[in-house]
Amino acid sequence: MTAGPMSMSPATPPPRCCSTTAGMGHSRRPESRPASPTTRTDASKRGWESRREITTTTAGWTSSRPTSPTTPARCITTGGWGAHFLDFNGDGWADILIVNGHVYPEVDRAPLDSAYRQRKILYVNRRDGTFGDVSLRAGPGIALEKSSRGAAFGDLFNTGQVNAVVNNMNDAPTLLHNRRPGPNHALLIELEGTRSNRSAIGARVSVQAQGWRMIDEVRSGGSFCSQNDLRLRFGLGPRQEAESVEIAWPSGRTEIFHRVAADQWVRIREGAGIVASRKFLPPPQLPR
Ligand SMILES: [Ca+2]
Numbered sequence: 001m002t003a004g005p006m007s008m009s010p011a012t013p014p015p016r017c018c019s020t021t022a023g024m025g026h027s028r029r030p031e032s033r034p035a036s037p038t039t040r041t042d043a044s045k046r047g048w049e050s051r052r053e054i055t056t057t058t059a060g061w062t063s064s065r066p067t068s069p070t071t072p073a074r075c076i077t078t079g080g081w082g083a084h085f086l087d088f089n090g091d092g093w094a095d096i097l098i099v100n101g102h103v104y105p106e107v108d109r110a111p112l113d114s115a116y117r118q119r120k121i122l123y124v125n126r127r128d129g130t131f132g133d134v135s136l137r138a139g140p141g142i143a144l145e146k147s148s149r150g151a152a153f154g155d156l157f158n159t160g161q162v163n164a165v166v167n168n169m170n171d172a173p174t175l176l177h178n179r180r181p182g183p184n185h186a187l188l189i190e191l192e193g194t195r196s197n198r199s200a201i202g203a204r205v206s207v208q209a210q211g212w213r214m215i216d217e218v219r220s221g222g223s224f225c226s227q228n229d230l231r232l233r234f235g236l237g238p239r240q241e242a243e244s245v246e247i248a249w250p251s252g253r254t255e256i257f258h259r260v261a262a263d264q265w266v267r268i269r270e271g272a273g274i275v276a277s278r279k280f281l282p283p284p285q286l287p288r
Contacts, residue, residue: 077112077114079100079102080098080099081098081099081150081151081224082222082223083098083099084097084153084164084222086162086164087235088161088178088180089124089184089235090185090186090235090236091125092214092235092236095122095125096122096125096131097120097151097153098123099146099151100118100120101148101149101168101169102116104116116147117145117146117147118146118147118148119143119145120135120142120148120166120176122134122135122142141174141176141177144174146166146169147168148167148169148174149169149224149225150166151164151165151166151167151222151224152222152228153222153229154229154231155229155265157283158188158265158278158280159282159283159284160185160186160188161178161180161186163178167226184237184238185262185263186234186235186262186263187233187242187260187262187264188265188266189231189232189234189268190232190266190268191218191247191267191270192267192269192270194272195253195271200218200270201219201230202217202218203218203249203250204248205218205234205246207234207246208242208244208245208246209236210239212236216232218230241259242260243258244256244258244259244260245268253270255271260274263279264277265277265278265280
């Protein structure tokens, strides 16, 4: 993904809904708001929050441009930078989180339907080949408006949840803490190569669980200027174990492990099997 200039003129009325690209991810999409304060409160309890200790602005739905349920949907322009497929709710289906921001601060003074600081976008996998935008119900961390660039994803607290660290232009970074509770299970797999490279970059892991088969690979890098957690996290939904974990190492070796319990972090060394495991920790009680 590369950054490129975005046109700042002319000031033509935005279309009702369209999609365009201009260098970085750039989309126009209809904007809607929560229907009631109740929706907002419930979402903030179980959604994503930002940590104030490393951000300089407070999070909250009220920082977004207000509309009411009777306000017609309109298009806003967002510039996407860091993006990642992540299973934020652990149901085994990959969702998408995108952090946004315009290239130029001057856009705030231009008659354009965009802004230098923009909220994030969270898409949930509908399990039918489509994604739904749940950004406005995903907590104050998603609604926080920054001019964001890179985003790195990983299980920062070893709790089985995916969190994100976002860097922002001329601002403190944001830690997005995924607080979504739920009964779903997960498995975190760390690979250590011996004949392969030590970080196991390029290894492919296939997890089988009650009819599901999920595949992921260990990758260097991530989204824009960011490095994700090298460990692979598999959301297992209601399944409490993986029937099999098959690893195709870059060296060409293939290994398979059976009946691996969920809700733990396992370290697998090439040729030596599972050499360490640790149950997920309870969610941390971070200061607000
Ligand atoms: Ca999911």
